[in-house]
Amino acid sequence: MPRAGLDPAAVTLAAAALADEVGLHNVTMGALAERLGVRAPSLYKHIDSQADLNRRIALLVAEELGDELRTALQGRAGRDALAAAARTMRDYIIKHPGRYAATVRLGVTGPDDPLALAGARVLESLAAVLSGYNIDPADTVHALRLLRSLFHGFATIEAQGGFEMDTNVDESFNWLIDFVDRGLSLKSQ
Protein backbone atom coordinates (compact mmCIF):
# COMPACT_ATOMS: atom_id res chain seq x y z
CA MET A 1 0.00 0.00 0.00
CA PRO A 2 1.24 3.46 -0.84
CA ARG A 3 1.41 6.06 1.88
CA ALA A 4 -0.98 8.92 2.29
CA GLY A 5 1.75 11.55 2.16
CA LEU A 6 0.41 13.71 4.94
CA ASP A 7 2.09 16.48 6.85
CA PRO A 8 0.93 18.90 9.55
CA ALA A 9 -0.18 21.51 7.02
CA ALA A 10 -2.30 19.03 5.03
CA VAL A 11 -3.94 17.73 8.19
CA THR A 12 -4.66 21.26 9.38
CA LEU A 13 -6.13 22.26 6.05
CA ALA A 14 -8.37 19.21 5.93
CA ALA A 15 -9.51 19.85 9.49
CA ALA A 16 -10.32 23.46 8.66
CA ALA A 17 -12.33 22.43 5.61
CA LEU A 18 -14.18 19.79 7.60
CA ALA A 19 -14.92 22.32 10.35
CA ASP A 20 -16.49 24.65 7.82
CA GLU A 21 -18.71 21.84 6.60
CA VAL A 22 -19.86 20.16 9.79
CA GLY A 23 -18.95 22.60 12.57
CA LEU A 24 -15.81 22.65 14.64
CA HIS A 25 -17.26 20.56 17.44
CA ASN A 26 -17.92 17.76 14.97
CA VAL A 27 -14.32 17.63 13.81
CA THR A 28 -13.50 14.38 15.50
CA MET A 29 -10.22 12.58 15.03
CA GLY A 30 -12.08 9.69 13.44
CA ALA A 31 -13.96 11.83 10.96
CA LEU A 32 -10.84 13.77 10.04
CA ALA A 33 -8.85 10.58 9.60
CA GLU A 34 -11.53 9.05 7.40
CA ARG A 35 -11.52 12.09 5.14
CA LEU A 36 -7.75 11.74 4.81
CA GLY A 37 -7.94 8.03 4.05
CA VAL A 38 -6.16 7.07 7.23
CA ARG A 39 -6.89 5.71 10.72
CA ALA A 40 -7.31 8.07 13.64
CA PRO A 41 -4.11 7.23 15.56
CA SER A 42 -2.02 7.96 12.47
CA LEU A 43 -2.89 11.64 12.79
CA TYR A 44 -0.74 11.83 15.90
CA LYS A 45 2.33 11.43 13.72
CA HIS A 46 1.63 14.96 12.48
CA ILE A 47 -0.10 16.76 15.35
CA ASP A 48 0.31 16.51 19.10
CA SER A 49 -3.31 16.55 20.16
CA GLN A 50 -6.67 17.95 19.30
CA ALA A 51 -5.79 21.13 21.19
CA ASP A 52 -2.69 21.42 19.02
CA LEU A 53 -4.85 20.96 15.94
CA ASN A 54 -7.19 23.74 17.07
CA ARG A 55 -4.20 25.96 17.55
CA ARG A 56 -2.94 25.22 14.07
CA ILE A 57 -6.34 25.99 12.59
CA ALA A 58 -6.41 29.28 14.47
CA LEU A 59 -2.98 30.11 13.11
CA LEU A 60 -4.15 29.28 9.60
CA VAL A 61 -7.11 31.60 10.04
CA ALA A 62 -4.94 34.45 11.26
CA GLU A 63 -2.66 34.02 8.25
CA GLU A 64 -5.48 33.76 5.74
CA LEU A 65 -7.35 36.68 7.22
CA GLY A 66 -4.20 38.77 7.34
CA ASP A 67 -3.47 38.01 3.69
CA GLU A 68 -6.96 38.86 2.56
CA LEU A 69 -6.98 42.06 4.54
CA ARG A 70 -3.66 43.22 3.15
CA THR A 71 -4.84 42.47 -0.36
CA ALA A 72 -8.17 44.21 0.12
CA LEU A 73 -6.64 47.31 1.66
CA GLN A 74 -4.16 47.95 -1.13
CA GLY A 75 -4.64 51.45 -2.46
CA ARG A 76 -7.58 52.24 -0.24
CA ALA A 77 -7.93 54.79 2.53
CA GLY A 78 -10.57 56.33 4.76
CA ARG A 79 -14.11 55.15 4.40
CA ASP A 80 -13.18 53.02 1.43
CA ALA A 81 -10.60 51.13 3.46
CA LEU A 82 -12.96 50.77 6.40
CA ALA A 83 -15.65 49.25 4.20
CA ALA A 84 -13.16 46.92 2.52
CA ALA A 85 -11.81 45.66 5.82
CA ALA A 86 -15.25 45.13 7.28
CA ARG A 87 -16.47 43.31 4.21
CA THR A 88 -13.38 41.15 4.06
CA MET A 89 -13.69 40.04 7.66
CA ARG A 90 -17.40 39.46 7.40
CA ASP A 91 -17.14 37.47 4.18
CA TYR A 92 -14.35 35.37 5.60
CA ILE A 93 -16.22 34.49 8.78
CA ILE A 94 -19.43 33.72 6.91
CA LYS A 95 -17.55 31.56 4.44
CA HIS A 96 -15.43 29.82 7.08
CA PRO A 97 -17.48 29.68 10.26
CA GLY A 98 -15.91 26.43 11.40
CA ARG A 99 -12.29 27.44 11.22
CA TYR A 100 -13.05 30.87 12.62
CA ALA A 101 -14.62 29.21 15.66
CA ALA A 102 -11.21 27.68 16.36
CA THR A 103 -9.83 31.13 17.17
CA VAL A 104 -12.04 31.44 20.22
CA ARG A 105 -10.86 30.24 23.60
CA LEU A 106 -7.15 29.73 23.24
CA GLY A 107 -4.37 31.07 25.36
CA VAL A 108 -1.32 32.67 23.86
CA THR A 109 1.83 31.37 25.48
CA GLY A 110 4.33 34.13 24.86
CA PRO A 111 5.17 37.16 22.75
CA ASP A 112 7.07 35.01 20.23
CA ASP A 113 4.13 32.66 19.79
CA PRO A 114 3.48 32.43 16.01
CA LEU A 115 -0.21 32.75 16.76
CA ALA A 116 0.38 36.05 18.54
CA LEU A 117 2.49 37.24 15.62
CA ALA A 118 -0.14 36.35 13.03
CA GLY A 119 -2.80 37.98 15.17
CA ALA A 120 -0.69 41.08 15.43
CA ARG A 121 -0.48 41.29 11.65
CA VAL A 122 -4.26 41.26 11.45
CA LEU A 123 -4.41 44.06 13.97
CA GLU A 124 -1.83 45.96 11.93
CA SER A 125 -4.21 45.90 8.99
CA LEU A 126 -6.99 47.31 11.11
CA ALA A 127 -4.56 49.94 12.38
CA ALA A 128 -3.81 50.82 8.77
CA VAL A 129 -7.50 51.49 8.25
CA LEU A 130 -7.45 53.88 11.17
CA SER A 131 -4.37 55.67 9.89
CA GLY A 132 -6.56 57.19 7.19
CA TYR A 133 -8.62 58.93 9.83
CA ASN A 134 -6.20 61.19 11.59
CA ILE A 135 -7.01 59.93 15.02
CA ASP A 136 -5.35 61.14 18.21
CA PRO A 137 -2.59 58.57 18.81
CA ALA A 138 -3.80 58.18 22.38
CA ASP A 139 -7.15 56.98 21.04
CA THR A 140 -5.84 54.60 18.41
CA VAL A 141 -5.89 51.57 20.65
CA HIS A 142 -9.48 52.32 21.64
CA ALA A 143 -10.58 52.69 18.05
CA LEU A 144 -8.79 49.45 17.24
CA ARG A 145 -10.73 47.68 19.93
CA LEU A 146 -13.92 49.20 18.61
CA LEU A 147 -13.34 47.79 15.13
CA ARG A 148 -12.31 44.43 16.45
CA SER A 149 -15.27 44.10 18.80
CA LEU A 150 -17.74 45.25 16.22
CA PHE A 151 -16.53 43.08 13.36
CA HIS A 152 -16.15 40.05 15.56
CA GLY A 153 -19.48 40.54 17.27
CA PHE A 154 -21.46 41.22 14.13
CA ALA A 155 -20.00 38.35 12.15
CA THR A 156 -20.27 35.77 14.91
CA ILE A 157 -23.88 36.69 15.63
CA GLU A 158 -24.69 36.52 11.95
CA ALA A 159 -22.81 33.24 11.46
CA GLN A 160 -24.79 31.67 14.27
CA GLY A 161 -28.05 32.92 12.76
CA GLY A 162 -28.63 35.36 15.59
CA PHE A 163 -30.28 38.17 13.68
CA GLU A 164 -33.84 36.97 13.74
CA MET A 165 -35.75 39.86 12.30
CA ASP A 166 -36.40 40.00 8.64
CA THR A 167 -34.72 43.33 8.08
CA ASN A 168 -31.91 42.88 5.62
CA VAL A 169 -28.61 42.12 7.30
CA ASP A 170 -26.62 43.62 4.44
CA GLU A 171 -28.42 46.88 4.97
CA SER A 172 -27.56 46.84 8.67
CA PHE A 173 -23.98 46.12 7.80
CA ASN A 174 -23.71 49.09 5.49
CA TRP A 175 -25.44 51.33 8.00
CA LEU A 176 -22.91 50.18 10.54
CA ILE A 177 -19.94 51.03 8.33
CA ASP A 178 -21.46 54.46 7.78
CA PHE A 179 -21.90 54.93 11.50
CA VAL A 180 -18.31 54.09 12.29
CA ASP A 181 -16.98 56.15 9.41
CA ARG A 182 -18.89 59.21 10.56
CA GLY A 183 -17.74 58.75 14.13
CA LEU A 184 -14.11 58.31 13.24
CA SER A 185 -14.21 61.32 10.91
CA LEU A 186 -15.62 63.47 13.71
CA LYS A 187 -12.94 62.39 16.11
CA SER A 188 -10.23 63.52 13.74
CA GLN A 189 -11.14 67.18 13.81
Next chain:
Amino acid sequence: MPRAGLDPAAVTLAAAALADEVGLHNVTMGALAERLGVRAPSLYKHIDSQADLNRRIALLVAEELGDELRTALQGRAGRDALAAAARTMRDYIIKHPGRYAATVRLGVTGPDDPLALAGARVLESLAAVLSGYNIDPADTVHALRLLRSLFHGFATIEAQGGFEMDTNVDESFNWLIDFVDRGLSLKSQ
Protein backbone atom coordinates in the same frame (compact mmCIF):
# COMPACT_ATOMS: atom_id res chain seq x y z
CA MET B 1 -30.90 7.58 52.43
CA PRO B 2 -32.82 10.78 51.91
CA ARG B 3 -33.30 12.15 48.44
CA ALA B 4 -31.43 15.04 46.99
CA GLY B 5 -34.56 17.01 46.18
CA LEU B 6 -33.49 18.14 42.76
CA ASP B 7 -35.52 19.65 39.96
CA PRO B 8 -34.66 21.05 36.52
CA ALA B 9 -34.12 24.55 37.86
CA ALA B 10 -31.74 23.43 40.59
CA VAL B 11 -29.73 21.33 38.12
CA THR B 12 -29.56 24.23 35.68
CA LEU B 13 -28.45 26.64 38.37
CA ALA B 14 -25.74 24.30 39.60
CA ALA B 15 -24.55 23.74 36.04
CA ALA B 16 -24.39 27.48 35.44
CA ALA B 17 -22.40 28.04 38.62
CA LEU B 18 -20.04 25.21 37.74
CA ALA B 19 -19.60 26.60 34.23
CA ASP B 20 -18.55 29.95 35.66
CA GLU B 21 -15.97 28.24 37.82
CA VAL B 22 -14.40 25.70 35.49
CA GLY B 23 -15.55 26.73 32.01
CA LEU B 24 -18.54 25.43 30.11
CA HIS B 25 -16.62 22.71 28.31
CA ASN B 26 -15.62 21.23 31.67
CA VAL B 27 -19.20 20.92 32.84
CA THR B 28 -19.39 17.18 32.51
CA MET B 29 -22.34 15.16 33.68
CA GLY B 30 -20.11 13.43 36.22
CA ALA B 31 -18.75 16.67 37.67
CA LEU B 32 -22.18 18.23 37.83
CA ALA B 33 -23.65 15.13 39.49
CA GLU B 34 -20.87 15.03 42.05
CA ARG B 35 -21.49 18.65 42.99
CA LEU B 36 -25.15 17.81 43.50
CA GLY B 37 -24.39 14.73 45.59
CA VAL B 38 -25.80 12.36 43.02
CA ARG B 39 -24.67 9.94 40.30
CA ALA B 40 -24.51 11.06 36.69
CA PRO B 41 -27.42 9.03 35.27
CA SER B 42 -29.76 10.48 37.89
CA LEU B 43 -29.51 13.85 36.21
CA TYR B 44 -31.50 12.51 33.29
CA LYS B 45 -34.57 12.43 35.52
CA HIS B 46 -34.52 16.23 35.31
CA ILE B 47 -32.99 17.08 31.96
CA ASP B 48 -33.16 15.38 28.58
CA SER B 49 -29.56 15.64 27.51
CA GLN B 50 -26.52 17.82 27.74
CA ALA B 51 -27.82 19.86 24.81
CA ASP B 52 -31.04 20.41 26.75
CA LEU B 53 -28.98 21.52 29.74
CA ASN B 54 -27.09 24.03 27.61
CA ARG B 55 -30.38 25.36 26.36
CA ARG B 56 -31.68 25.77 29.89
CA ILE B 57 -28.53 27.60 30.90
CA ALA B 58 -28.93 29.92 27.92
CA LEU B 59 -32.51 30.58 28.93
CA LEU B 60 -31.39 31.35 32.48
CA VAL B 61 -28.84 33.81 31.12
CA ALA B 62 -31.42 35.56 28.97
CA GLU B 63 -33.73 35.91 31.96
CA GLU B 64 -31.03 37.10 34.34
CA LEU B 65 -29.62 39.55 31.82
CA GLY B 66 -33.07 40.84 31.00
CA ASP B 67 -33.84 41.39 34.68
CA GLU B 68 -30.58 43.19 35.33
CA LEU B 69 -31.03 45.38 32.29
CA ARG B 70 -34.54 46.38 33.22
CA THR B 71 -33.39 47.21 36.72
CA ALA B 72 -30.39 49.18 35.54
CA LEU B 73 -32.36 51.18 32.99
CA GLN B 74 -35.04 52.36 35.38
CA GLY B 75 -35.20 56.12 35.31
CA ARG B 76 -32.34 56.50 32.87
CA ALA B 77 -32.33 57.86 29.34
CA GLY B 78 -29.91 58.89 26.62
CA ARG B 79 -26.24 58.57 27.29
CA ASP B 80 -26.90 57.58 30.88
CA ALA B 81 -29.02 54.64 29.79
CA LEU B 82 -26.53 53.63 27.13
CA ALA B 83 -23.72 53.55 29.66
CA ALA B 84 -25.82 51.63 32.17
CA ALA B 85 -26.82 49.00 29.62
CA ALA B 86 -23.28 48.58 28.37
CA ARG B 87 -21.88 48.27 31.86
CA THR B 88 -24.58 45.83 32.92
CA MET B 89 -23.93 43.53 30.00
CA ARG B 90 -20.20 43.72 30.36
CA ASP B 91 -20.24 43.09 34.10
CA TYR B 92 -22.55 40.16 33.66
CA ILE B 93 -20.43 38.49 31.02
CA ILE B 94 -17.23 39.05 32.96
CA LYS B 95 -18.82 37.71 36.13
CA HIS B 96 -20.48 34.75 34.39
CA PRO B 97 -18.30 33.77 31.46
CA GLY B 98 -19.24 30.11 31.68
CA ARG B 99 -22.99 30.49 31.53
CA TYR B 100 -22.74 33.20 28.90
CA ALA B 101 -20.77 30.82 26.70
CA ALA B 102 -23.84 28.58 26.70
CA THR B 103 -25.72 31.18 24.67
CA VAL B 104 -23.46 30.68 21.68
CA ARG B 105 -24.25 28.11 19.04
CA LEU B 106 -27.86 27.17 19.63
CA GLY B 107 -30.72 27.11 17.22
CA VAL B 108 -34.08 28.61 18.07
CA THR B 109 -36.86 26.23 17.13
CA GLY B 110 -39.85 28.53 16.74
CA PRO B 111 -41.28 31.94 17.57
CA ASP B 112 -42.92 30.58 20.75
CA ASP B 113 -39.63 29.12 21.96
CA PRO B 114 -39.13 30.44 25.52
CA LEU B 115 -35.52 31.11 24.62
CA ALA B 116 -36.60 33.35 21.76
CA LEU B 117 -39.01 35.14 24.06
CA ALA B 118 -36.39 35.77 26.74
CA GLY B 119 -33.96 36.94 24.08
CA ALA B 120 -36.58 39.29 22.73
CA ARG B 121 -36.97 40.85 26.15
CA VAL B 122 -33.24 41.57 26.26
CA LEU B 123 -33.51 43.20 22.87
CA GLU B 124 -36.44 45.25 24.12
CA SER B 125 -34.21 46.70 26.80
CA LEU B 126 -31.64 47.68 24.22
CA ALA B 127 -34.43 49.19 22.15
CA ALA B 128 -35.47 51.21 25.18
CA VAL B 129 -31.96 52.65 25.29
CA LEU B 130 -32.32 53.73 21.70
CA SER B 131 -35.71 55.30 22.30
CA GLY B 132 -33.91 58.08 24.16
CA TYR B 133 -32.08 59.03 20.99
CA ASN B 134 -34.78 60.02 18.60
CA ILE B 135 -33.64 57.72 15.87
CA ASP B 136 -35.36 57.34 12.54
CA PRO B 137 -37.62 54.29 13.02
CA ALA B 138 -36.25 52.78 9.83
CA ASP B 139 -32.80 52.79 11.42
CA THR B 140 -33.77 51.38 14.79
CA VAL B 141 -33.12 47.79 13.86
CA HIS B 142 -29.68 48.73 12.53
CA ALA B 143 -28.79 50.60 15.70
CA LEU B 144 -30.02 47.64 17.72
CA ARG B 145 -27.71 45.36 15.84
CA LEU B 146 -24.89 47.78 16.37
CA LEU B 147 -25.33 47.71 20.14
CA ARG B 148 -25.73 43.99 20.23
CA SER B 149 -22.68 43.31 18.07
CA LEU B 150 -20.54 45.74 19.96
CA PHE B 151 -21.45 44.63 23.47
CA HIS B 152 -21.24 40.97 22.58
CA GLY B 153 -17.98 41.35 20.71
CA PHE B 154 -16.26 43.47 23.28
CA ALA B 155 -17.27 41.37 26.25
CA THR B 156 -16.45 38.02 24.66
CA ILE B 157 -13.04 39.21 23.53
CA GLU B 158 -12.33 40.58 26.97
CA ALA B 159 -13.63 37.47 28.72
CA GLN B 160 -11.33 35.31 26.64
CA GLY B 161 -8.38 37.58 27.45
CA GLY B 162 -8.10 38.83 23.90
CA PHE B 163 -7.05 42.41 24.56
CA GLU B 164 -3.33 41.87 24.84
CA MET B 165 -2.01 45.38 25.01
CA ASP B 166 -1.50 46.99 28.34
CA THR B 167 -3.75 49.94 27.64
CA ASN B 168 -6.53 50.00 30.20
CA VAL B 169 -9.59 48.12 29.03
CA ASP B 170 -11.91 50.23 31.18
CA GLU B 171 -10.66 53.29 29.40
CA SER B 172 -11.39 51.71 26.02
CA PHE B 173 -14.83 50.75 27.23
CA ASN B 174 -15.69 54.30 28.25
CA TRP B 175 -14.27 55.67 25.02
CA LEU B 176 -16.49 53.24 23.18
CA ILE B 177 -19.62 54.36 25.00
CA ASP B 178 -18.73 57.94 24.17
CA PHE B 179 -18.24 57.04 20.55
CA VAL B 180 -21.63 55.37 20.24
CA ASP B 181 -23.39 58.10 22.18
CA ARG B 182 -21.99 60.77 19.91
CA GLY B 183 -22.90 58.83 16.81
CA LEU B 184 -26.45 58.15 17.91
CA SER B 185 -26.92 61.78 18.92
CA LEU B 186 -25.83 62.91 15.49
CA LYS B 187 -28.20 60.58 13.75
CA SER B 188 -31.12 62.01 15.64
CA GLN B 189 -30.88 65.47 14.17
Next chain:
DNA sequence: ATTCCTGGCTAACGGCATTAGCTTTTAGCT
Protein backbone atom coordinates in the same frame (compact mmCIF):
# COMPACT_ATOMS: atom_id res chain seq x y z
C1' DA C 1 21.97 -4.67 -0.38
C1' DT C 2 21.41 -3.28 4.21
C1' DT C 3 19.99 -0.08 7.56
C1' DC C 4 17.07 2.87 9.79
C1' DC C 5 13.76 6.54 10.10
C1' DT C 6 9.12 7.67 9.01
C1' DG C 7 4.41 7.05 8.76
C1' DG C 8 1.12 3.91 8.69
C1' DC C 9 -1.44 0.04 11.36
C1' DT C 10 -4.06 -2.70 15.38
C1' DA C 11 -5.06 -3.19 20.15
C1' DA C 12 -6.12 -1.24 24.34
C1' DC C 13 -7.33 2.22 28.10
C1' DG C 14 -9.92 5.65 30.36
C1' DG C 15 -13.45 9.06 30.16
C1' DC C 16 -17.59 10.65 28.43
C1' DA C 17 -22.86 10.82 27.41
C1' DT C 18 -26.52 8.10 27.44
C1' DT C 19 -29.88 4.00 28.02
C1' DA C 20 -32.00 0.04 30.41
C1' DG C 21 -33.77 -1.80 34.16
C1' DC C 22 -34.00 -2.25 39.17
C1' DT C 23 -35.05 -0.34 43.93
C1' DT C 24 -36.49 2.88 47.16
C1' DT C 25 -38.46 6.91 48.76
C1' DT C 26 -42.37 9.75 49.28
C1' DA C 27 -46.72 12.05 48.20
C1' DG C 28 -51.55 11.28 47.91
C1' DC C 29 -55.58 8.77 48.82
C1' DT C 30 -58.72 5.93 51.51
Next chain:
DNA sequence: AGCTAAAAGCTAATGCCGTTAGCCAGGAAT
Protein backbone atom coordinates in the same frame (compact mmCIF):
# COMPACT_ATOMS: atom_id res chain seq x y z
C1' DA D 1 -52.21 4.35 59.51
C1' DG D 2 -51.55 1.80 55.52
C1' DC D 3 -51.53 1.18 50.45
C1' DT D 4 -50.30 2.44 45.93
C1' DA D 5 -47.97 4.38 42.28
C1' DA D 6 -45.19 7.80 40.35
C1' DA D 7 -40.85 10.02 40.95
C1' DA D 8 -36.02 9.86 41.82
C1' DG D 9 -32.29 7.58 42.93
C1' DC D 10 -28.98 3.57 41.87
C1' DT D 11 -25.82 0.00 39.14
C1' DA D 12 -24.52 -2.00 34.89
C1' DA D 13 -23.68 -1.67 30.26
C1' DT D 14 -23.03 0.42 25.49
C1' DG D 15 -20.70 3.04 22.18
C1' DC D 16 -17.96 6.92 20.85
C1' DC D 17 -13.82 9.71 21.47
C1' DG D 18 -9.07 11.03 22.45
C1' DT D 19 -4.93 9.16 23.24
C1' DT D 20 -0.92 5.79 24.03
C1' DA D 21 1.85 1.65 23.15
C1' DG D 22 3.88 -1.16 20.32
C1' DC D 23 4.28 -3.44 15.84
C1' DC D 24 5.35 -3.42 10.69
C1' DA D 25 6.31 -1.86 6.07
C1' DG D 26 8.27 1.37 2.61
C1' DG D 27 11.49 4.05 0.96
C1' DA D 28 15.66 6.83 1.32
C1' DA D 29 20.56 6.99 2.41
C1' DT D 30 24.66 4.68 2.94
